[in-house]
Amino acid sequence: MKKDLLKIANRRFSSRLLLGTGKFSSPRVMRKALEASGSEMVTVALRRVDLKNPKDHILSYIDSKKYLILPNTSGARDADEAIRLARIARAFGLPGWIKLEVTPDLRYLLPDPVETLKAAEILVKEGFTVLPYINADPVLAKRLEDAGCATVMPLGSPIGSAQGIRTRANIEIIIEQARVPVVVDAGLGSPSQAAEAMEMGAAAVLVNTAIAAAENPAAMAKAFKLAVEAGRQAYLAGMVSSSHIAKASSPRFL
Amino acid sequence: MNFNQIMEAARQETLKHFGRTVQLYTPLYISNHCINSCAYCGFNRRSEIKRITLGLDQVLKEAEFLRRQGFQHILLLTGEDRGAAPVEYLEKVVRAVKELFVSVSVEVYPLSEVEYKKIIDAGVDGLTIYQETYHRPTYKRVHPTGPKKDYDWRWGAAERAARAGMRKIGIGFLLGLYNWKYEAAALAEQLQFLLKNYWQTQFQVSFPRLNPAETIFKIKYPVSDQDFIQLLCRFRLRFPQIGFTLSTRERAGFRDKIFPFGITQMSAGSKTYPGAYALGIRSGKQFEIADRRSPREVARALVRAGYEPVWKDWEKVLV
Numbered sequence: 356m357k358k359d360l361l362k363i364a365n366r367r368f369s370s371r372l373l374l375g376t377g378k379f380s381s382p383r384v385m386r387k388a389l390e391a392s393g394s395e396m397v398t399v400a401l402r403r404v405d406l407k408n409p410k411d412h413i414l415s416y417i418d419s420k421k422y423l424i425l426p427n428t429s430g431a432r433d434a435d436e437a438i439r440l441a442r443i444a445r446a447f448g449l450p451g452w453i454k455l456e457v458t459p460d461l462r463y464l465l466p467d468p469v470e471t472l473k474a475a476e477i478l479v480k481e482g483f484t485v486l487p488y489i490n491a492d493p494v495l496a497k498r499l500e501d502a503g504c505a506t507v508m509p510l511g512s513p514i515g516s517a518q519g520i521r522t523r524a525n526i527e528i529i530i531e532q533a534r535v536p537v538v539v540d541a542g543l544g545s546p547s548q549a550a551e552a553m554e555m556g557a558a559a560v561l562v563n564t565a566i567a568a569a570e571n572p573a574a575m576a577k578a579f580k581l582a583v584e585a586g587r588q589a590y591l592a593g594m595v596s597s598s599h600i601a602k603a604s605s606p607r608f609l
Numbered sequence: 610m611n612f613n614q615i616m617e618a619a620r621q622e623t624l625k626h627f628g629r630t631v632q633l634y635t636p637l638y639i640s641n642h643c644i645n646s647c648a649y650c651g652f653n654r655r656s657e658i659k660r661i662t663l664g665l666d667q668v669l670k671e672a673e674f675l676r677r678q679g680f681q682h683i684l685l686l687t688g689e690d691r692g693a694a695p696v697e698y699l700e701k702v703v704r705a706v707k708e709l710f711v712s713v714s715v716e717v718y719p720l721s722e723v724e725y726k727k728i729i730d731a732g733v734d735g736l737t738i739y740q741e742t743y744h745r746p747t748y749k750r751v752h753p754t755g756p757k758k759d760y761d762w763r764w765g766a767a768e769r770a771a772r773a774g775m776r777k778i779g780i781g782f783l784l785g786l787y788n789w790k791y792e793a794a795a796l797a798e799q800l801q802f803l804l805k806n807y808w809q810t811q812f813q814v815s816f817p818r819l820n821p822a823e824t825i826f827k828i829k830y831p832v833s834d835q836d837f838i839q840l841l842c843r844f845r846l847r848f849p850q851i852g853f854t855l856s857t858r859e860r861a862g863f864r865d866k867i868f869p870f871g872i873t874q875m876s877a878g879s880k881t882y883p884g885a886y887a888l889g890i891r892s893g894k895q896f897e898i899a900d901r902r903s904p905r906e907v908a909r910a911l912v913r914a915g916y917e918p919v920w921k922d923w924e925k926v927l928v
Contacts (some may be wrong), residue, residue: 378628380915402924405681430924432809440924461811462804462850515626515850568624 359591361559363536364452364484364505366423368395371553372583373425373538375563377403379572382416388566389422392576397422398454398561400429401440406447425486427454433467434474441478453478454508455487463513464541468495472502479503488540491522496529496537507533508561510541511552515564517544520551530556546575546582553586554594612839619842619870622849631911632874632919633904634682635675636716638883639663639702641893643688645755647741649783649819649826651881651895652688654755658893661883662693665705672706674887678878678904681921682712684737686895689718689756696724700731707732712923714777718756719766725773734923735777738766739817743795744787751786764799771807778803778812779854784832784840785819793840797847813874815854816840820899838867845871857900864900865910877907 361368374394379385389397397417404413404426417424426444431437434457441453455478457470466488472495478485484505489495491509499507509526512518519542520526530537536558543549549560562579569575610618640662643652651658663671675683685702687694699717707713714735715728725736740763742748748760757763767778780799782792796814803812818837819828832840844853852873855864868875879898884890900907908918 378624378630379917380629381912381917384629403919403922405921443924459809461809464850517625564625564628567628 359587361536363486368423368559370395370580370583371559371587372549372580373398373540373559373561374566374576375561376400376413376417376567377429378564378567380567382413384572385413385567386416388572388576389417391573391580392566393580394576395422396425398425398427398563401426401444402430406443423452424449425452425454427488428456428474429458431457431474432459432470433457434470434477437470437474438477441474441483442481445483450484451482452484452486452505455485455504458488464515465513466490466510468492471495472498475499475504476502486538491525491529493525493528493532497532500533500535504535506536506538506558508538508540511539511548512542514541516542517565518542519544519548520555523555526552526557527555546578549579550582550586550589553583554589556590559583615842615846616838616870619845622845623869623871623873626850627852627873629915630917630919631868631872632682632922633680633877633908634684634712634714634874635678635680635876635904636684636686636879636881637668637671637675637706638686638881638885638895639668639671640687640690640694641883641895642690642693643755644690644692645688645757646753647755647757648751648753649786651893656893659891660693661890661892662687662690662698663883663888665701667884667888668702669705669709670887671884672709676709679908679920680904681710682714682923683710684714684716684735684876686716687718688895691718696720696727699728703728703731703733711921714779719763720769722769722773725770725775729774733775735779736767736770736775737779737815738763738770739779739781739783739815740764740796740799741783742786743782743792743799747787767799767803767812768807771803771810776811778810779815780812781815781817781854783817783819784837785828785830787830789830789832789836789840793844797844800848800851811852813852813854814844814848815856816844817856817858820858820897834863838870841867841871857898858896859899861900861902861907861910865914868911869914869916875907875911877902878904 370393372394373396376399428437428440437457457467458464459467486506488508496507511520538559539552539557540561544565552560566575641652716737853871854874855872856876857879881895882892911918
């Protein structure tokens, strides 16, 4: 059987779990969680990285041979700020992949669709591989795809809220229509919710808070790894659709 | 919910939104000249203390000292004296120190919108402005003379700063001036108002508590440790995504015990008078600090509690 790989832009990944690096109690705890998760792609907030002090910063704990580092533009309020952050990341030698986050709403950290699209168009032209964080808006997802984004990353529910997939109907449409991998990002509070996203046909999920803030982050990372694999396998196996009408498990022919 | 359940819920909410991290910052007093007569404050114009407004080279020496300690977020403070520390002076200081830090905040006398714009252009990304008390009769009593008498001008400062484009704005009241439950309700109301109208601004809340040991000022409405924790937890549950600040006014042991229930930023190694860090000037203090640990000791205590001390959480291009 052909190996089931996640393909984003020109890279292939065997793990479908992306990890965020914020909110951990220490870089060492983070590193252990990364290992346990089996993830191959981790996102790092540029605002937390001290690029001038390579020994001290969070990146020194992430083996760039094992993990693709996906710098994110967390903190950017508009397209201009996000673009400047992306350029800084590249200037300091990070790979040209960028998780585009434009969140002018600092309370719920919901993404600005207008500014995200604007920034994505410019960054794609500048040669970045752009993975935009968006609300679960199918039209916006298509617009970003047309602009040349490598994925779309719709939120399940607000960041850190652990509410799971509250945007199900729209994520289903996004997945149905997408030509690029759909990564469900934000709001996944438990492994079962991650499995649910995978069962729906998401190409991958991104998890941070649920792992970083758990009592035992490494063990929780492992739990998410298994859930993502289970959800993916269920999706590939072709799930029976749920129904409100009882069906006999041994069909009778009258 | 009983109180233990409230505390646990507050801890969980904080974990959800901020994870196991606490950001560290430190205050840098640049002037203690003041023409107000706030009854509770060491800078009260009637206090016979050594007054000084630091020159640029002096500010830089202090700033470099703090930078060497690891700080990347700094809070510049003054009293209220536009003669000694005018807005142009603030601008100059900010332009000088911003090269050393990723984030420069100020806690200064209330400015006009145009003036806030000026200091933002100079490089300020955060403002702290406490109402002190939301109870007007008390406000009047403890601020008898000077420009600070004007309750509404102070109340409007956060809004003027937000309109000018200030990124982060911290508000709060001084615990001990009036009934804390009344104050908490009024603070929540102001915060709600600001969140609705300035949705792109990052608001923060502090809970500075008057310390009976620090002052001869009679604290009419003392806030016990238990009350303090209750206030903190209830605010956390009411505003899960808002950052809360805890200063060195509180004792080391108390800070270590309560921060998980809502605190997201802490000051450390603070001194509350100009010239205190590197210059060795013994000028008059604004208030007495209770947590005298060094920044490294505070950071170590956070690590021991299973939290990461965050020294950098901003990028200059975001200003």
